[in-house]
Amino acid sequence: MIGDRDTAFPNTLPHRAVIDIGSNTVRLVVYGGAQRAPTVLLNERVTARLGRDLMHDGRIPDEAVQIALSGLRRYRRILTDLHIAEVDVIATAAARLATNGAEFLDLVRECGFAPILLSGEEEARTSALGVIGAFPGARGVVADLGGGSLELVEIRDGQCTHGASMALGTLMLGELRAAGGDEFRRRVNKALKHEDWAHSMSGPLYMVGGTWRALAGFAMTEAKHPLTDPHGFELTGEDALKLAKRVRLMTPEELVKARVSSMRAAMLPDAAALLQVLLARLEPPKLIFSSWGLREGRLFDQLDPAARAQDPLLAGVASFAAPRGGPPMLATRIAGWTVNALPRDGAGSERVRLAATMLALASMQIEPNLRVKQAINWALYKRWINLSDEGRAMIAAALSANCGTTNLPRMLGRLASGTRLNEAICWGLAIRLARRLGGGSRTSLRNTALVISGSRLVLFLGESHADLRADHVAQDLGALAARLGLEPAIEIVPNDSLLEKASFAIPTPAPVPGA
Numbered sequence: 001m002i003g004d005r006d007t008a009f010p011n012t013l014p015h016r017a018v019i020d021i022g023s024n025t026v027r028l029v030v031y032g033g034a035q036r037a038p039t040v041l042l043n044e045r046v047t048a049r050l051g052r053d054l055m056h057d058g059r060i061p062d063e064a065v066q067i068a069l070s071g072l073r074r075y076r077r078i079l080t081d082l083h084i085a086e087v088d089v090i091a092t093a094a095a096r097l098a099t100n101g102a103e104f105l106d107l108v109r110e111c112g113f114a115p116i117l118l119s120g121e122e123e124a125r126t127s128a129l130g131v132i133g134a135f136p137g138a139r140g141v142v143a144d145l146g147g148g149s150l151e152l153v154e155i156r157d158g159q160c161t162h163g164a165s166m167a168l169g170t171l172m173l174g175e176l177r178a179a180g181g182d183e184f185r186r187r188v189n190k191a192l193k194h195e196d197w198a199h200s201m202s203g204p205l206y207m208v209g210g211t212w213r214a215l216a217g218f219a220m221t222e223a224k225h226p227l228t229d230p231h232g233f234e235l236t237g238e239d240a241l242k243l244a245k246r247v248r249l250m251t252p253e254e255l256v257k258a259r260v261s262s263m264r265a266a267m268l269p270d271a272a273a274l275l276q277v278l279l280a281r282l283e284p285p286k287l288i289f290s291s292w293g294l295r296e297g298r299l300f301d302q303l304d305p306a307a308r309a310q311d312p313l314l315a316g317v318a319s320f321a322a323p324r325g326g327p328p329m330l331a332t333r334i335a336g337w338t339v340n341a342l343p344r345d346g347a348g349s350e351r352v353r354l355a356a357t358m359l360a361l362a363s364m365q366i367e368p369n370l371r372v373k374q375a376i377n378w379a380l381y382k383r384w385i386n387l388s389d390e391g392r393a394m395i396a397a398a399l400s401a402n403c404g405t406t407n408l409p410r411m412l413g414r415l416a417s418g419t420r421l422n423e424a425i426c427w428g429l430a431i432r433l434a435r436r437l438g439g440g441s442r443t444s445l446r447n448t449a450l451v452i453s454g455s456r457l458v459l460f461l462g463e464s465h466a467d468l469r470a471d472h473v474a475q476d477l478g479a480l481a482a483r484l485g486l487e488p489a490i491e492i493v494p495n496d497s498l499l500e501k502a503s504f505a506i507p508t509p510a511p512v513p514g515a
Contacts, residue, residue: 014041016086017079018295019072021108021115023051023094023169024147026068028075029295030084035307036133037316037385038299042078046071047263050104051094051148051171060098065107072111088298089115092123093148093169120165123294124151128160130297131206131290133312134231134385140203141282144293145211145271147171152192154201166191170211173270181273188277204234205284208293211271214264216289219243221259226411227392229383231291240287241279247272291383312385317355320382326362333445334361338430341450341457343484346423352391353427355384356398360431361440363399375399376409390416394424401428402435406483422483429480433459436476438468449498457481457488462495 016038017030025045033039048068050060079087089108095101095117108115118126127144132155144151150168154161168176168191177184207216216230225233235243247255248269255265300308318328335350335357356379363375379396387395393415397408406425413421430450437459438444447462459477461468469490481488493501 014082014084016299017084017088018298019075019087019089019113020295021050021068021089021091021095022147023054023092023149023171024049026050026071027295028071028078030079030082031299034310034312034315034319035299035303036310037312037319038296039316039319044071044075049147049171051097051169054094054097054148054167055172055175058097058099060094060100060104065104068104069107069111072108072113076112087113089113090126090294090298091115091117092294093120093146093165093167096120097148097167120149120151121163123149124153124163124165125160126297126301127151127208127294128153128155128163128297129300130292130294131155131208132158132160133296133300133308134290134292135206135288136312136386138203138206140206140284140288141201142206142208142290143212143278144208145170145274146209146294150274155206156203164194168274170267170271173267173274177270177273184273185277188274189281192278192281201282202285204286204288205278205282207287207289211264211267213289213291214260214268215243215247215271215275218247218255218258218260218268226414227380227389229291229381230289231383231385232388233289235287237279237284237286241276244272244276244279248276292385311351313355313387314351316385317358321358321362324362325365326358326360328358330440331357331361333442334431334434334440337434337445337448338427338450341426341430341452341480341484343423343426344452345419346426348394348420348423348427349391352387352394353398355387356395356424356427357431359395360399360402360428361435363402364435372400372403372405375403390420394420394427397421397424398428398431401425402431403428404432406479426480426483429476429483433473433476433480437473438465444468447495447498449501451501452484452486455487457484457486458501459488459490460493460498460501461490462498463492464495466492 014030014032017028020027025047027045029040030042031038032041046067048064050064050068053059053061091105095105105115105117128142131138131142139156142153142155146169148169148171149165151165153163168188176187213230216233219235220230220233250269252265255268256262260268331354335354359378363371366374376396376399379399380392393412396412400408408421434440434445437448444465447465449460451458457477457480474490477488
């Protein structure tokens with residue numbers, strides 16, 4: 001039974017796992033949360049470097065096999081103890097290209113797994129599906145750099161239209177570069193020559209893989225970027241080229257000093273040299289870095305059409321906020337109740353406002369002395385999917401205002417304009433009013449209304465709920481009115497006249513995770 005699971009994850013049960021047998025690492029990732037926006041509950045790897053000798057003798061070294069099998073036996077024990085039956089084991093370039101790859105996969109089966117060997121085309125498509133899942137509506141080229149291969153895939157309208165896998169993985173680039181810069185560029189261009197479709201693409205280059213993310217992290221650190229997660233980080237093509245030219249000349253020691261892990265630091269100069277050639281050939285307008293790739297693409301590929309159509313932001317926030325007191329239905333009621341009391345020139349996204357409302361409700365379970373800081377950290381640093389930097393800043397501003405604090409951290413000004421932050425403060429003040437008016441109960445919201453009427457912000461109380469009038473309610477109303485440049489007013493009216501006073505549409509509830 002689910003309730004009997006021996007697990008250290010109190011708020012979300014682990015429900016499935018993916019084991020990625022790559023050319024450099026063998027990784028286990030256990031997922032929980034919403035199917036559309038799964039949460040990583042456990043992420044382990046062993047650095048077996050299965051593909052390190054592919055360019056020499058074409059085999060997986062015996063030592064690497066033993067390292068991988070040791071890790072896989074540990075993974076089998078963990079998964080058994082967690083009662084996770086849904087486990088996808090996928091093997092990529094090393095097992096596909098090595099002369100002893102089939103023999104290695106037989107040993108994997110002896111560990112109790114059923115590995116799936118992906119072809120180069122399947123690997124490219126699956127990685128691209130991860131990007132499509134993370135960035136709905138994405139259009140461009142996915143560049144997935146692994147230890148044994150580089151995949152390039154064209155994506156548009158939620159589909160993969162072209163794809164190719166090339167033996168240009170990080171474990172091979174060092175030897176290619178050792179032949180000299182001209183020879184390196186010649187060999188990379190020769191591999192790319194067969195993919196002329198990529199050159200004709202006009203969209204961004206979506207960067208998938210740990211080495212690319214390490215490059216993004218380095219760029220963010222150098223720029224003193226306010227955020228820390230490279231997922232969704234963007235660089236213009238021009239800035240990316242400057243970065244590549246600089247990093248390809250750096251030593252691993254210099255990169256480690258810049259807070260790059262030692263494993264990635266050893267690979268980054270070679271990856272930067274590869275990127276320089278890619279940029280020259282593909283000429284993308286910008287780069288977008290994605291933390292979703294092969295593993296998430298595998299999960300996304302198995303979703304039904306209804307689950308795929310869900311907004312990953314709302315699905316992820318709902319899964320996180322619901323067990324903490326921010327269920328989608330209550331948040332939707334509050335979002336509907338406040339919709340007629342927002343800035344008239346507001347251009348913020350309603351989906352972002354609904355996400356902010358769920359998180360604002362959930363933040364009330366944080367201890368008061370920690371609440372503002374922790375809520376802002378949720379907004380800025382949790383890996384929400386399909387949320388821009390501006391959206392993060394607006395949610396942070398809304399959560400701060402919901403706590404009664406409108407003096408925002410200055411860093412938010414680097415992520416969003418003053419106009420957008422002011423709009424988000426109004427979201428938060430309105431949520432605060434709705435929440436404190438009657439405890440956020442359905443009945444209190446149904447028998448009251450909040451409306452902008454001319455130069456006034458009016459809180460209408462039905463006669464049955466006139467007793468909800470209180471000093472703190474007047475203060476909350478006054479704070480929101482002042483932010484809107486309006487005069488606050490409270491009026492007691494017959495209950496049957498509330499619909500006449502405020503005609504507003506209730507938004508569609510956010511999708512329930514896993515529905």
